[in-house]
Amino acid sequence: MSAMTRTVLLALDTSTEYCSVALLCSDSSADAAAAPPRTWVRHEETGAVSSTRVLPAVRELFAEAGLALADCNAIAFGSGPGSFTGLRTATGVAQGLAFGLDVPVVPIGTLLACAESARLNRPSVTRVLAALDARMDEVYWADYAWDDAAREWCAVAPPSLGTPGAVVAPDAPFTLAGNAVAAFGARLGVAALAEAIDEAALPHALPVAFAALRAYRAGHTVPAELAAPDYVRDKVAQTTAERLAARAAQSGEGVR
Structure with a gap:
């Protein structure tokens, strides 16, 4: 009988107004079909302050699962597109944890x-x-x-x-x-x-974790120092003139 292999993966997503954290633990062997992964989740509406909630949520999930942070094999994060501030938060936290644990990072597009x-x-x-x-x-x-x-x-x-x-x-x-x-x-x-x-299929740490587990097993990871947001857009806000023009276009009126 082949030995069981355990994969523990932490996933983060702060690309929206939610702070979303998922912990996934998957056991598999070469001679048996993998059992469904066990998962633990925190998904909370935090607005613009996800950065204050993400690490406490991580600690809560590891305590709930009876696992230690050192058990982690990889850190996944929602890389974007999404809120610029939120993407930087997830990237920074994933990088910091991965550096500390000496594990790879798995960027997953939102x-x-x-x-x-x-x-x-x-x-x-x-x-x-x-x-x-x-x-x-x-x-x-x-x-x-x-x-x-x-x-x-x-x-x-x-x-x-x-x-x-x-x-x-x-x-x-x-x-x-x-x-x-x-x-x-x-x-x-x-x-x-x-x-x-x-409409319920939105950025969330749980689908990030499932997609990242497959990517991790396929070797599609990056070193922590290479983790980066994928903004898609390179501009964070419209000018006042652009906002007025957009409103006028929607209402069918010219800007006065």
């Missing part, structure tokens, strides 16, 4: 986490258009297809930023995941083409 969440909610899902409100009248979006043979997502269209009308629909039946449809309604034209809409 749009990929939405696709993973949609599949966790409904395992039959194999094509996901993830679309998140990017503010400034724009959408973060990406198109993912599940490869059943590889047991992994394939990015048909990588993470992009555009107007609601510029989001491209997949060429196959798809689930629309994320909060863009709630933010933009009919202006997000692809919503009318979706086979299903999963």
